[in-house]
Amino acid sequence: MIARFFRAGLLIAAMAVAGCTGSDMDGLSSSGSGARANKQLSQKIMAEMRAKGMTRTSPVMARIFKEEGKLEIWKQKGNGRYDIIASYDICKWSGKLGPKYIEGDRQAPEGFYTVRPAQMNPNSSYHLAFNMGYPNAYDRANGRTGQHLMVHGACSSSGCYAVTDAQIEEIYAFGRDAFRGGQTEFQIQAFPFRMTAANMARYRNDPNFEFWTMLKEGYDQFEVTKVPPKVDVCEKRYVFNRIPEGTATFNATAACPPSTQPDTLATAYQSYQKSYDAAFTIAAKKGDKLPPRPSIAGLNEANIVSEWTKKRARGERIPIEPPSLNADGTVSQTAQMGRIDSPAGKRQAALDAAAAEKAKAEAEKKAIALAKAEEKKRVADAAKVAAAQPVVATGTVAPDAVPVEAAPATEKAGLFSSARKRIVNIFGS
Known part of the structure; x- marks a missing residue:
């Protein structure tokens, strides 16, 4: 049964691996990229790969955990299963826990995304980068907007996942080598946290809990199989490792078609879920050891932050940090004001300075006129007093x-x- 289970996983994984075209590879070896896009993996990493039964060009996948601040690279072994080969500390990610809703909400995405060779950017202004593929079919079906969501270097983020320049060189090399070995796309799974029973219990009252529970099914199936799950979308939700019957297909906004799942996978997943349910119940009764981190309060907060982003882009003077929507519906924001150092910001600053100078001149003019009037009145009052002396x-x-x-x-x-x-x-x- 175990052998059949592995074969089912290999069939799923094979769907993402095929030959690549010359044009795809041309993008990876752009002449403008310099040495950084072609830097080779270290001998230490190569030795670790050989010890785990991996090759330099075998397929890869990535996992991201916001709360823990980790980006993991997993690589396929000779038996078809994946094993972790590298883990990196995320230098910075933008926004809060929870998915990205709209353009400008500054949220780093959560979900299952696909990276293809054309999404690799060797000439990024952030050292090196690859586009995560947001919005995917799930995002589009749910009306979510945004673009250019990246994993990149330079340790700076306004909606992306940023690492150091040295780290992105390694991460980029893993993807580049896998593409050159024949992988046509690799999966990147982005989660709010490691989806353990303890963490899910901590966030059981969060407004994003239902969304995270949906992601957890894909997380769990990878934990069971150690093979990237086949991801589809129907009825505006993710479905994992489902095979539609007959000629049926998945449509992101339509009803889910009749589908099946390999028996070995279904059995293993049910056993895993049973253990998880017991652990979740215990964790919920014990209470939270760590307080939950803030998460985005849905589309309402996304709209508030997006408006802040628009003002910032126009160079307006605004609170230096994005506002937050509280549970009672009030909005919190920092008292310190600032303006982005951009052409728009500089133009607005010049206009503000000119307006301030004009207001200052008008105030001085009024002050002089008032002083003259008061002096004239004082002289007149003094004359009246003198004239009235007995x-x-x-x-x-x-x-x-x-x-x-x-x-x-x-x-x-x-x-x-x-x-x-x-x-x-x-x-x-």
Whole structure:
């Protein structure tokens, strides 16, 4: 039965392996790529491959785990099953846990994707890169949009998975060599986390849990077979390792056709699922040892972030980090503001600076006019006070005058001097 099980897996794997055309290979060896796109795998890796029954050009596949920050390369052995050959720390991935919904939501994709030779970019501005193939049939069927989602170097991401330049040289070499060996496409599986019972229990209340449960079926079948699953889409959902009956075909938006699955695979998967269910129940009862990481709150949050991205692209001054949608429907965003350093941002900054300078000049003009008006009023008020001063005749004292005896000594001389001047003015010297 085990032999039949392996043969079924080999039939599935064979569907992704065939001869490649010269034009495909021309893209991989572009003259503009330089040494980095043609760098050979190290002798250490080559020795590890030989020890595991792999060849330099045997087929590959990749797995990504967001929460753990890992990218794994798996390679086919002589018996048709795959084994891990390399694991890399992801330098940066964009967004939160959860799938990509729309252009501009800055989410790194989750799901099952296909990479072909034409998607390899030896001339990437991010050192080296390959396009993940987003949107796939599932994404398109569910109205999801976006483009140019990559795995690349340069350790920078706005919707992609980024590694270091040295790492992408190795990852790129694995794909390049497999294509040159005859593989026409390789599968890349992107998950929010390792889909163990403990992790699934941690995220059982997450709004993306249903989507992740769907992905888990493909994850589990690979864990059982160690062969990349055959992936199709019908009724807007993924289906794995299903063979349609007769002449039926899978249509992403139509009803799923009658299909079968190899008995050995079905039996092994049911046994695996039974163990998983028991472990999930135990993990849920124990509670979460680690708090769940934030995940995207569906299309609503995707739209909010996408609008932020559009403003950023226009060079507007916005919060430096994308906003987040809270469970109660409120939006959180950082107080620190910034602007992308781009031509659009620089043009907007110049306009803002000119507007600020004009506003400053207007404010200064208003301040000067206000100061002049206040000075004019002060002079006028002083003149009115002087004109209203009572005239003191000889031998009389104004009712509100301060008696000389009550004034301090320093003020008496001034009062006498003032009185003398007034008498002189009235009667003459």
